[in-house]
Amino acid sequence: MIQTILLKNRPKGNPKSSDFEFVKDDKTPTVNEGELLLETIYVSVDPYLRGRMSDAKSYMPPFELNKPMKSGIIAKVKSSKNDNFKEGDYVMGMLDWKTLQISSGKELMKVDAEKAPLSAYLGILGMTGLTAYLGLTQIGKPQKGETLIVSGAAGAVGSVVGQIAKNLGLRVIGVAGTDEKVELLKSKFGFDEGINYNTTTDMKAAIAKAAPNGIDIYFDNVGGPISDAVLFNINKFSRTINCGAISVYNETELPKSISVQPFLVKNSALMQGFIVSNYSEKFPEAMKQLGEWLAAEKLTYTETVVEGFENIPQAFMDLFEGKNTGKMVVKI
Amino acid sequence: MIQTILLKNRPKGNPKSSDFEFVKDDKTPTVNEGELLLETIYVSVDPYLRGRMSDAKSYMPPFELNKPMKSGIIAKVKSSKNDNFKEGDYVMGMLDWKTLQISSGKELMKVDAEKAPLSAYLGILGMTGLTAYLGLTQIGKPQKGETLIVSGAAGAVGSVVGQIAKNLGLRVIGVAGTDEKVELLKSKFGFDEGINYNTTTDMKAAIAKAAPNGIDIYFDNVGGPISDAVLFNINKFSRTINCGAISVYNETELPKSISVQPFLVKNSALMQGFIVSNYSEKFPEAMKQLGEWLAAEKLTYTETVVEGFENIPQAFMDLFEGKNTGKMVVKI
Numbered sequence: 001m002i003q004t005i006l007l008k009n010r011p012k013g014n015p016k017s018s019d020f021e022f023v024k025d026d027k028t029p030t031v032n033e034g035e036l037l038l039e040t041i042y043v044s045v046d047p048y049l050r051g052r053m054s055d056a057k058s059y060m061p062p063f064e065l066n067k068p069m070k071s072g073i074i075a076k077v078k079s080s081k082n083d084n085f086k087e088g089d090y091v092m093g094m095l096d097w098k099t100l101q102i103s104s105g106k107e108l109m110k111v112d113a114e115k116a117p118l119s120a121y122l123g124i125l126g127m128t129g130l131t132a133y134l135g136l137t138q139i140g141k142p143q144k145g146e147t148l149i150v151s152g153a154a155g156a157v158g159s160v161v162g163q164i165a166k167n168l169g170l171r172v173i174g175v176a177g178t179d180e181k182v183e184l185l186k187s188k189f190g191f192d193e194g195i196n197y198n199t200t201t202d203m204k205a206a207i208a209k210a211a212p213n214g215i216d217i218y219f220d221n222v223g224g225p226i227s228d229a230v231l232f233n234i235n236k237f238s239r240t241i242n243c244g245a246i247s248v249y250n251e252t253e254l255p256k257s258i259s260v261q262p263f264l265v266k267n268s269a270l271m272q273g274f275i276v277s278n279y280s281e282k283f284p285e286a287m288k289q290l291g292e293w294l295a296a297e298k299l300t301y302t303e304t305v306v307e308g309f310e311n312i313p314q315a316f317m318d319l320f321e322g323k324n325t326g327k328m329v330v331k332i
Numbered sequence: 333m334i335q336t337i338l339l340k341n342r343p344k345g346n347p348k349s350s351d352f353e354f355v356k357d358d359k360t361p362t363v364n365e366g367e368l369l370l371e372t373i374y375v376s377v378d379p380y381l382r383g384r385m386s387d388a389k390s391y392m393p394p395f396e397l398n399k400p401m402k403s404g405i406i407a408k409v410k411s412s413k414n415d416n417f418k419e420g421d422y423v424m425g426m427l428d429w430k431t432l433q434i435s436s437g438k439e440l441m442k443v444d445a446e447k448a449p450l451s452a453y454l455g456i457l458g459m460t461g462l463t464a465y466l467g468l469t470q471i472g473k474p475q476k477g478e479t480l481i482v483s484g485a486a487g488a489v490g491s492v493v494g495q496i497a498k499n500l501g502l503r504v505i506g507v508a509g510t511d512e513k514v515e516l517l518k519s520k521f522g523f524d525e526g527i528n529y530n531t532t533t534d535m536k537a538a539i540a541k542a543a544p545n546g547i548d549i550y551f552d553n554v555g556g557p558i559s560d561a562v563l564f565n566i567n568k569f570s571r572t573i574n575c576g577a578i579s580v581y582n583e584t585e586l587p588k589s590i591s592v593q594p595f596l597v598k599n600s601a602l603m604q605g606f607i608v609s610n611y612s613e614k615f616p617e618a619m620k621q622l623g624e625w626l627a628a629e630k631l632t633y634t635e636t637v638v639e640g641f642e643n644i645p646q647a648f649m650d651l652f653e654g655k656n657t658g659k660m661v662v663k664i
Contacts, residue, residue: 220593266383271604273597
């Protein structure tokens with residue numbers, strides 16, 4: 001039996017269970033010449049998927065209603081009529097939220113289960129690690145001795161950003177939403193300082209205290225009030241990597257913030273939207289560097305692994321409640 | 333008799349006449365060895381001076397209370413004990429708002445009254461032209477066929493930005509505050525489209541109409557609601573030059589705007605604060621290009637010339653009412 005999760009409704013505000021539909025199919029799919037049959041092993045759930053559930057213009061086309069949701073997936077080749085893949089191979093690709101599916105093999109990448117745990121290819125060695133490394137290096141242009149702050153610091157990308165910045169000799173401050181996460185930033189990921197935005201009343205002052213020399217680089221995963229508070233602390237020539245704005249993705253009215261323009265003018269400061277797919281020519285060099293740091297234990301990661309195909313929508317929705325630490329994946 | 337204008341009070345909101353003080357002095361200053369005596373001919377008044385009247389941290393130190401105001405000034409050398417200057421020379425520099433003053437000659441630049449009208453060295457061949465050219469080329473990186481929008485389009489910098497963009501083969505839209513200014517953008521400066529923000533109720537739609545292919549470059553002199561409306565029309569990889577935020581300089585409470593972060597993320601878009609003094613190594617090449625265009629009549633300019641030393645504060649205050657077209661200067 002094949003299970004599939006369709007997009008049923010375009011969410012208004014927070015996505016709800018009723019925005020998804022589960023369908024079942026008893027027919028075993030036919031594998032034609034050149035195709036392969038894939039069994040889903042791990043499904044990545046990511047904040048950016050929220051954008052594709054709306055029909056607003058964005059950097060990726062919206063999901064279609066009553067069609068399967070898609071995300072990064074690790075799958076096992078069950079059978080193959082494609083010369084590039086054989087039964088038992090593990091592959092990664094942007095695939096449908098289905099337990100079993102046919103693929104042409106295009107845009108699939110083989111992954112090596114011996115070299116790293118399979119789920120790592122959805123995280124530290126996949127889009128997560130690439131986003132952290134390339135956003136930081138290509139837009140942030142970090143210099144030893146500078147100060148970096150990262151929001152969503154205990155999240156998948158944020159925890160890697162902070163570690164890379166430490167490897168490059170920066171002072172690193174992380175903003176997260178619970179004391180446990182803040183503790184983890186320091187104990188596990190080696191951050192210099194952590195700030196719990198849920199218990200801090202004056203974020204502007206807290207950042208100033210944690211960054212006595214001001215902020216040179218802001219890796220922004222969240223937008224909203226945290227980003228407002230950072231603005232007051234940016235240095236001349238500071239760089240902000242706008243990687244995500246999870247705090248406002250579910251807003252139904254246009255969110256308002258402090259006007260950034262006067263701060264940018266005053267500080268000759270830069271803000272730039274970052275999408276990892278624009279930097280694909282840099283992927284090999286980035287994966288090499290990430291792999292080296294991982295092997296040298298200069299990079300570690302956490303995952304939140306949810307079990308069961310039926311829990312994919314809930315795992316996705318939990319992202320917006322900050323229920324994950326590190327990369328959120330669903331094991332089928 | 334020497335007249336001087338001092339900063340009397342740090343303005344709250346809009347600057348007022350009472351924030352300035354006029355003082356008179358009958359003593360003729362002594363010119364010591366190495367010095368020169370300067371007679372003020374033209375005084376530049378510019379929106380950025382508002383920032384220096386406050387004591388907030390910014391890219392230039394604040395003016396001191398009870399000390400002379402300063403800005404770009406063209407002066408004539410009345411007498412000289414400095415080998416680099418002789419009586420009758422014209423010079424440009426950041427000088428005091430005084431009718432007559434002593435200078436060490438440091439950071440003064442000689443200007444040629446034969447080559448261009450003296451006031452042009454405060455405008456098209458001075459900081460105004462350099463700001464337009466370097467902001468546009470260094471951050472905007474214009475490509476033939478792209479669409480540019482400029483706010484404060486009939487102002488000193490804006491009108492030059494639009495003309496340069498036309499010279500480089502772009503589609504150019506200007507936003508200004510009166511029908512007369514909008515008309516001037518098209519008839520005198522060769523803009524493709526003009527929008528009067530004071531009579532347009534839906535700026536977002538008006539920009540979309542004027543820019544059917546979307547906005548690739550936004551040269552932002554104003555910030556505020558106009559900049560909010562531009563956001564909805566930016567293209568993937570668009571660049572915003574944050575050159576000024578005149579619409580909010582006099583706000584006493586922190587201005588709020590639509591959150592820019594989601595727009596930047598969605599469009600891999602860039603915003604960067606621009607201050608011309610950071611690009612001084614590019615001044616010679618920029619002045620050469622501006623001079624060539626001026627000579628070839630591919631660049632024109634307007635000035636608003638106010639007469640009389642006593643009118644400097646009012647001319648400055650009029651900037652915030654949009655009473656100038658092009659560069660505002662005061663002739664002494």
